[in-house]
Amino acid sequence: MEISAGGRLEVRVTAADVGKRVSVRRLIQSGVPEEKFTDTVGVLTSWDDGVLLITRKDGESVRIPESALVAGKVVPAAPARRRGPAASYEELAQVSSRAWRPVESERLGEWELRAASGFTRRANSVLPLGDPGLPLDEALTAVRHWYGERGLPAYVQTATGAEGTQELLCAELERRGWVREVSAELWTGALAPVADRAEGAGVELSRTADEAWLTRYQRKGVSEVALKVLGSGPSVWFATVPGDGSPAAIGRCVVDGRWASFAAVEVDPALRRRGLATTVLAALARPALDEGASAAWLQVEQDNTGARVLYAGLGFAAHHAYHHYREPAAPGSGQS
Template sequence: MEFTIGGRLEVRIAPADVGKRVSVRRLTEDGSDGSKFTDTVGVLTSWNDGVLCVTPKSGESVRIPESSLVAGKVVPSAPARRRGPAASFAELARVTARAWQPVESEPLGDWLLRASAGFTRRANSVLPLGDPGVPLGEALGRVRAWYAGRGLPAYVQTATGAEGAQEELCAVLEEHGWRREVTAEVRIAALAPVGDLPAEVSRVRLERTADAAWLARYQRVGTPGPEVTSVLHSGPSVWFATVPGEDGEAPAAIGRCVVDGRWAGFMAVEVAPEHRRRGLATAVMTALARQAMDEGASAAWLQVEADNEGARALYDGMGFATHHRYHHFRPV
């Protein structure tokens, strides 16, 4: 990370650069780790009263006293993509939302309030893809009241790490007392290499509906209510994959795919603990990918929580790369 001109550290950012992606270096507060400087890369979301706020890909804002700043510069708004299909944040946000539709929803300007009796944060959170049409404080008050009326916690889903994402909204939510509760990655890849993987797809059964056996393997819920089946069956073209178990057991593996134009989204890929490390997750995804390609899809996406190391390693091997991260903020 280079900050110097002619060997001198320089601060080449100003309050007018709020909203741009920056790289800054500051003095550490105590130097206890033996380093003199700390570097931060993210979107400059505010610069008020001698304090900068920079929001990196993690979604958790970093407050930097101006007095500690020793270097800074504006950097490209998003790193160049090295692999995977070209995609904007706005396109992926809408595609992923269509693949996991709520039981009920209500617009608030360009925001969409979503509820599904508490089944998953994605189906019970605000999708803010523009201006709510009222001041933000008022909008957040309406959000809290709307979810309270349904006996649900209020969540706002935001994204960071891609051009046109929502680092500024993350910072403002924190200012209003909301805190990030969970982070996941949205990953993308070319679809054909997934469909070409050497996998035993003959064992995989594809259906248009999630039957009782599929739901018995699905680990997100105990006894699924109508909101679960409603969300799972939502989307433009939905497929469910099952690898049957033995002697009437629950399936050895399952998966779900939603085909939407050029995109195929993979979700709910689960393998029974006693059947893991046998290639079943790969077989499920390969079978679903081939079906999606038959319907004209050419690109793939999926979501994986940041702390799921096993799934991350699997998807790394399939060629998936992180496009952006999304977060759920909740008032405290």
């Protein structure tokens, strides 16, 4: 917190700091012998009618009456990362988009509209990197029209928690009634240590997702469109650990320059906690190293405790959070 030369806490944040990362302390309990305070760190996304809106790293927005402020200051745009390969949000957003390509896309200024018949939100959402070339309300109207023509709900994929992420856009979407349905995190780590973790014996590698691999994949009834998305990317690998009747474990990796992405790591529920997920990752890491990759990224949901423990043990750490915002329901649609 900002402390003056006289030892007093001071508020050194104003409405002119909207868009900057701030740290504030506010009073949460008054009129009692021991007043209580809490601290909030995030991007100041608005300051209107005496209320601050701060978007935290995880994408949650906190409303703070300015009357409750006791201290505050602008802080560096992003905290220093303690481990993992250096990377900007924009680089990772572009790499992750190339690893999960839609079957149809169109540009709206610098935004990319993506569609794949509804197979995953990633392949059926707007990637808003840069300026759409229109005022925001007009851009969102164009987005809803584009997805409506395809019989799909409109989603916008945003990110928070790193330099260059989209806290301001998140706040604007929420102000317009867009609903945040899904949040997860993108983690990064060095690739070589993953390859060294297990022998990888018995893992079958392929360039295509065969019938055996698809029997273990969590999304059943995979369509032709889904197969195109799964097979998309600069250099795609699929791993299968044979099992009794169906694979014991599977995984997917896309190699793109210095990056390797891991996804669709699935293990037979009856065989979990036996190291099979690590075996799959290690097997996929080896051809990625051979192709020149040195860093890796993956996506994990915030409530997937088991996966988070596994990936942290392999040296991965969170880089930023990402979110999917769904268009508000049309009046009279009956949607909740």
